[in-house]
Amino acid sequence: MRIWAKEWQNSHLLRDLTIEDTSDETRTHKVFHAIDEICEKFDLQHPIWLDSTIRDFQRHARCRFGRDAFTEEVPFDYLEIQVLEEDH
Numbered sequence: 001m002r003i004w005a006k007e008w009q010n011s012h013l014l015r016d017l018t019i020e021d022t023s024d025e026t027r028t029h030k031v032f033h034a035i036d037e038i039c040e041k042f043d044l045q046h047p048i049w050l051d052s053t054i055r056d057f058q059r060h061a062r063c064r065f066g067r068d069a070f071t072e073e074v075p076f077d078y079l080e081i082q083v084l085e086e087d088h
Contacts, residue, residue: 001027002084003034007042007076014076017041018084027086031057038081045072047079061086 001021007014019034039046047053047065057063062082067074 001030001087003031004082004084005034005038005042006080008078008080009076015042035081044074044079045070
């Protein structure tokens with residue numbers, strides 16, 4: 001699985017990161033491991049998965065974590081994660 005994380009501010013991409021996980025873990029575990037790595041590399045706290053975020057990710061394999069998903073102030077409008085490639 002490959003996941004692409006992007007920080008956006010005023011419709012501009014600030015930075016991005018691609019995480020690849022070739023383990024035999026479940027899809028959910030791979031997503032959570034990717035979030036762990038993204039937060040570590042971007043020096044962020046973990047975002048809160050709101051019900052709407054979960055639904056978006058389940059339906060579209062992508063979602064956005066807005067400022068309301070973080071308990072600390074963040075220097076961007078939203079963090080987007082997107083699955084680029086799934087294991088088969």
